[in-house]
Each structure stands twice: as C-alpha cells, then as structure tokens.
Amino acid sequence: MSAVEGEMKVLLVEDEPHLALGLVENLEDEGYRVTHCPDGESGLEALVEQRFDLAVLDVMLPGLDGFALCETARRDGVVTPVLFLTAKGGVDDRIRGLRAGGDDYLAKPFHLDELLLRVSAILRRARREEKELVELQFGGNTVDLQAYRATAWNGQAHEMTHKEAMILKTLALRAGEVVSRDEILDRVWGRDVFPSSRTIDNFILKLRRRFEKEPEEPLHFHSVRGVGYRFTVEPE
Secondary structure (H helix, E strand, O other): HHHHHOOOEEEOOOOOHHHHHHHHHHHHHOOOOEEEOOEEEEEEEHHHOOOOOEEEEEOOOOOOOOHHHHHHHHHHHOEEEEEEEEEHHHHHHHHHHHOOOEEEEEEOOOOHHHHHHHHHHHHHHHHHHHHHHOOOEEEEEEEOOOEEEEEEEEEEEEEEHHHHHHHHHEEEHHOOOEEEHHHHHHHHOOOOOOOHHHHHHHHHHHHHHHOOOOOOOOOOEEEEEOOEEEOOOOOO
C-alpha cells in the first residue's frame, strides 16, 4: 500500500451492522480512511457535503436506496467514483447501477479480496486521471502544473509555488463545481496540518491577480459565500 493510497477517503453506506463493521475494519487495515453511514439519507448528506475518493454503496438501503442516492448525488455535481454492493446480480440491475452513475458493481455474497481489488482498481484509475492533468489553459493563461510555471494572458511569466499549483489543480479537476475550503485544505495541506481558511482566501487572491484580467470581477475564480470556490475554464 502506497502512501498516496493510504491518504484516500472511502465512504461506506451499508445498513447491515455486521457486514459494515467487517468492511470498515478491512478497509482501514488497507490504509483507507473510512466513514460509515447506515442509511441512504445520511450517506447522501455525507457524499454531497464531504470529499471522498470513493463511495461504496449498498443498493438495498432503508429509505433512500443506493441507486437513488447515486442519481441524486450526480445531479448535485458529485463526481466521486461509486462501487455498488447488492444482493441482486442480474444484468438489468447492473445496467441500472451504471445508468445511475456507478463505476462498478459487486454482487453479494462477495469475496473480501475481490472487493479490495476492485476498490484499489477504481482508486488507481481516479489517480491516473488526476495525474494526466499536467497543463491547464484558460482565458489566455497557460499553466504547467508539473513545472510550476505559468504564462498569463498578458504574456507575463510566473513561477508558482507547489501549493499554488495544487490549489489550481484541485479546482480545475472539479471545474464548474463548488469546492469547499475543507476539501482544498485536505487535498493541499493534508489531514495533519490545517491552516486557517483565510490562508486559502489569500492564495485565491494571488491567483486572481495573476490570471484574471479584472481581479475584482473574476471570470474564472468565483467565491461561493460560506462554502468555498468554483473554477470556470470558459466563462459564458
């Protein structure tokens, strides 16, 4: 298990107590940080309000089922990969799960090793997609996210710090969505060192001064009061 995988956060939504306990213990043994919710409503709230690298959703949940949970989260802009767990293993159910926005599907009863391998595979794909974002272009700006160099719309060259590049990458990977300050803190600073949210605001101000033609009326770095920021590549 790599250090990167060990930092990954998994949401488990499962109403069977014994199964949930076993899954939490085994996922944590693999190095994942696990949040467990026992029903669909609390699972949806957690998935929408917090950042996770993967959601493992039981389909047969009390109240809001796993399919409806995923569909609602997708409509709210959540892009977290989803692995469905269900006692129904028919083709129609697998198709429904994929149409609901799921990324993979595992029928009960399943072998624990297969579950862990599928979790690892989904997270590897997500990390690979993240690594592929090495250059970002927006509003006449070009940013090399690996070399930490940028050329602004006015032709001015900039050297960027690691944290500036990571904040920009975090926002760009979720372009068009609201990214909370907590998510930025978790992604860029990690779980052990937390500066104040004001620190993030100052970083955003620096990015606006470099890349916005009118920093006081930003087209790319938008503030969402009380929540965080939304990055727009091509303003309407």
